[in-house]
Amino acid sequence: MGVLRTRSKQKRIHAFICLCIVSIIFYKYLGFFQSSARMGLKKTRKMGLNTNSSQFTLEGKPFCILGGSIHYFRVPMPYWRDRLTKMMACGINTLTIYVPWSLHQPQKDVFNFHTQLDLEAYISLAAELGLWVILCPGPYISADMDLGGLPSWLLRDDSMRLRTTHPGFIQAVNTYFDKLIPKVFPFQFSKGGPIIAVQIENEYGSFAKDKKYMSVIKEALQSRGISEILLTSDNSNSFKSGGVDGALRAVKLRKLNQKIIQELNSVKPNKPSLVMEYWTGWYDTWGDLHHVLPPEDMVSTVRNILRRGMSVNLYMFHGGSSFGFMSGAVSDPSYKALVSSYDYDAPLSEAGRYTPKYYLLRDLFSQFNPKGRSLPDIPSFRNSDSYETAFMYYYLSLWDALSFAEGPFMSAEPVNMENLPANNGNGQSYGYTLYETIITSGGMLQSGDNVRDRALVFVDRKYIGLLKRQILELAVPDGKDKRTLSFLVENCGRVHQGKDLDKQRKGLVGDILLNNIPLRGFTTYSLEMKLDFIESLNQAPWINLPEHPSFPGFFMGRVFVYSYPTDTFVKMLGWGKGVVFVNSLNLGRYWSLGPQQSLYLPGPFLHSGVNQVIVFEEKEGDYNVQFEDSPDLGMEADIN
Structure with missing residues (x-):
């Protein structure tokens, strides 16, 4: 009798194990088919896109x-x-x-x-x-x-x-x-x-x-x-x-x-x-x-x-x-x-x-839709909104933000963006790079087309002029004491086509001469302005906006959204050139040069209540940012 009970118990255990295995297999494949259904995938097919005649065939x-x-x-x-x-x-x-x-x-x-x-x-x-x-x-x-x-x-x-x-x-x-x-x-x-x-x-x-x-x-x-x-x-x-x-x-x-x-x-x-x-x-x-x-x-x-x-x-x-x-x-x-x-x-x-x-x-x-099949209805469109103007209340000079940038990196000669030891040895991809060196005299700067693509030049952090592809020389005021010469160089964008892709290194890509003598002894900061850098500026020593702030600098304000956020367009009237960040997200560049006069701000980038706005401006600012319900992409020209 005991033997029969043991065998019966063994059968029940065996049946239970088999049921578990079957269940695991069932749910595994159920999960696979559910996953496939979510992706819209069907069973394996054989007759794909075919090019064996003058017309495509599919299935x-x-x-x-x-x-x-x-x-x-x-x-x-x-x-x-x-x-x-x-x-x-x-x-x-x-x-x-x-x-x-x-x-x-x-x-x-x-x-x-x-x-x-x-x-x-x-x-x-x-x-x-x-x-x-x-x-x-x-x-x-x-x-x-x-x-x-x-x-x-x-x-x-x-x-x-x-x-x-x-x-x-x-x-x-x-x-x-x-x-x-x-x-x-x-x-x-x-x-x-x-x-x-x-x-x-x-x-x-x-x-x-x-x-x-x-x-x-x-x-x-x-x-x-x-x-x-x-x-x-x-x-x-x-x-x-x-x-x-x-x-x-x-x-x-x-x-x-x-x-x-x-x-x-x-x-x-x-x-x-x-x-x-x-x-x-x-x-x-x-x-x-x-x-x-x-x-x-x-x-x-x-x-x-x-x-x-x-x-x-x-x-x-x-x-x-x-x-x-x-x-x-x-x-x-x-x-x-x-x-x-x-x-x-x-x-x-x-x-x-x-x-x-x-x-x-x-x-x-x-007219090319399969016979008997009509096109889907056109989805409704939610209009964009305008919001209250964001006034800039706080200010942070570029120089006070350097402690939050990656660097400083020391080198005898200028190092281009890509070869900086930034980003875990991967170099800098985008944004700005600040190069600084010490000079003891004035004279003539000669870039030799080694600035890629624009450099704002400073002596003791006071702006003296611009070097770029069309401006290869710049006068430096006289002075005998040691002074700091700074180059804020922007990568405006690497060429995306043509046969010169190998030559698209940015920053200072060669020697800069002062009175025909190459500058040496550089301290370099990487200002890629990625999300973590902008967020880190919350710990920076911001001050109330002064009457006459110096440039370049960061300006902070707020925009209030009282309901569910919708799309809007950022207008930078009265500003010169720079970058806009909303809730630390980089919307892109603005430039009074045009043609683009607005930046698209999608509703998902905003949230109800207070939203932070930070503007990095190179040279001049109106200290308020407008949000309107329509874009301004500039004066139009027919491609043809």
């Missing part, structure tokens, strides 16, 4: 790519759903995603794929909403970013040759792809995800320094499991020199003409044609006008593209903002830095407002 059916670009890193994360929903309501079926290496790997051993940079969450949202995805992982993406989205710490290597098979560059790319590709791998169409194509690099035809490079990048993607259609994308004037075997060649343009069509057909006969970037507008540079493209011109070209049976991606569908210091620059014919706004005169404005372009495109794209 074995004819497919026209109606694409649009929205940079997740230029749109506050709480607004991702809003922007993508508005995109779908316009008739877009494909989201093009550019991935900025510089933001995801800010330091050699530091990676960031969280919150605002949660790429997986962005792709999951696209899948949930029913958008296909074309992924552009780089390593170079341009996107009108500082150094085209390449991290500045690459330039610490004096022998570095960016976008080539230079061992140092390829090693860095491999390390980055080892982190990036596993994150996007499960989102491929063949795995049940939304990614139907992957772009290899970007615009290499206009660079083309290394014939082996594109093949190496292609192999780097495929060896890590990228199995969807690969494509390259080049401007129409460099289209023939930018491709690689095994990848579809796409083109970038503003106007479609017969010559471009003939080139497309000659390079890839019997293959579908894709305009990977149709430019709906353009970026702006400081000192220029605000570029606009008439809506009728835009929709006319898009209509022409589609009538010829071509697919198209709108760059940009929604531009957003280059918060902080991420804006790039151009050097041809001369150096000009990009403004902080990335409105781009796109169909959705910087703040996500509908424009005439949006409605024209919606009417056009509705």
